[in-house]
Amino acid sequence: MSYDHIVVGGGTAGCLAAGKLAGEHGARVLVLEAGPDDRNPLIRMPAGFVKLLGVEKYMWFYKSVAQARLGGRTPIVPQGRVLGGGSSVNAMVYMRGQPGDYDGWAEEIGDGQWSYDALLPYFTAMEDNARLNDDYHGVGGPWQVSDLGHMCELSRAFVLAAQGIGLPHNGDFNGRSQRGVGAYQVTTRNGRRCSAVDAFLRPAMKTGRLDVRTSCLVHSIIIENGRAVGVRYSQGDGRAVTEARCDGEVLLAAGAIATPKLLMLSGIGPADHLKTYGIPVRVDLAGVGANLQDHTETPVVALCNGPYGYYGHDRGWKQMRNGLEYLLNRTGPVTSNGVEAGAFFDPDDLSNDPKIQQFCVPTVYLDKDHTDQEASHGLTLNSCVARPRSRGSVQLASADPKDQPLVDPNYLADPEDLRLSIGGVRRAREILQQEPLHSMIAREIFPGPDKVSDADLAEHAKRFVKTVYHPVGTCRMAREGDAGGVLGADMRVRGIAGLRVIDASAIPTIISGNTNAAVLVVADKAVEFITGGTRRPPAGIAPATGRPAANAFQEA
16 A cells, blocks of 8 residues: 555554544555554543553563662563553543743753743643633643542542642642642543544544554664665564555654664664664664653552552452443543542642652552552552653664563662652651541551651662653754754654654653653644644544444454
């Protein structure tokens, strides 16, 4: 078939770009996604993603190299491996970060169109907010945003208790100020997840100009005369390698780990590293795979003195009751995202701009590689460093496309990240002492009441710190002359025509919050660059009203 563009990766960025190129600009687009389609009913249920986070069919589990500062631990960095990517398996928290995050982008890239004021119209144009319609929010766009359908007593108590330490209540973390505590808005509507597939890809399928293929692993980019003209990929068992070509551009949207891997496999990256694996060097770009950033979180875990929160709601009678309520009314715990409330603050001074995002998880929530502590009625307050200074890398482990790359998040490499993590733990403990939360808590189990010194809490952080699933920055946009830059301000790969990176890899510096919304705007800007569109993008395609035919997506 003849294509105008090929999109590598059917995640958040790939769905938006492909949907808009085909639906609004009449392009013929091929989408290649490594994972399966998104028809599992658990994806539609807001609480269902918890059941998918450990399932290899829907997730990449990238094992990091040994982390020296974490005592040699090798944390897993999971990423979505399904149509819709992270937007199909994340906790649906709708967050943009702080204006200063994007103004920092504009400074690093050397282009004012990446500033917050310039990007705000893109956020509002794609949004269909169920409660807010003002200078910071929009209605009528394809991406559905709403308040939570259900909020448990522990989450409500957390919001009240955090106000007790001096944090203001904040009804809109994406409005005038991020600082404060409150309930998150989420990308759901009427008890159902709204993924990038729902918002952007599926509505464009009716044009007949989209060819979406799942279970396809892209091996390399086809480059002829200095231009990307297609890709080589395998489908299903991977034995047969197929070529697909396009007349326009190849758009990389495989995520901050897989995108730099694919560039390096194609001969674009640090020359010495590529030569190690016998890969012919097409463009020597030292920044490919560098600048890896990820949010990390450190927990405070307490047991409750009663059956509060969500422990046990996914089994037995409670599971039956919750499932029936959801099927009949689209209400109840199944409409929860499992992390209903949060807070933003500077642990050193609560009146400053936030440096910590704190997630309230109404159960005992710890990865199995951290402890053998069993789940129970409890509460976990995870303090996430909003703008980590530590930088890691992604490198090849071999020249085989099927091999995972070497992922080095370099967690807590910068002392400030550790200091802020300790500060977040101390503030979480203060919140636990406030009513009405205090009366619901039996005892703290991690770090434990005897762990009070900075040294104690540092050891706790190193033992328990984990990813928040937000890797970015491995093919960053940068000013001309920046030796570490991979992309120009228009997201083109330096030295190769017809090739752009349009996903989280392009982000120069991580934002202060969940990254899904920022990735959508990055992809939206890419579409504008490709099509020569206007400064303010169109509102988008109206949400679909039904499911596609069974053969809408091709799967091996």
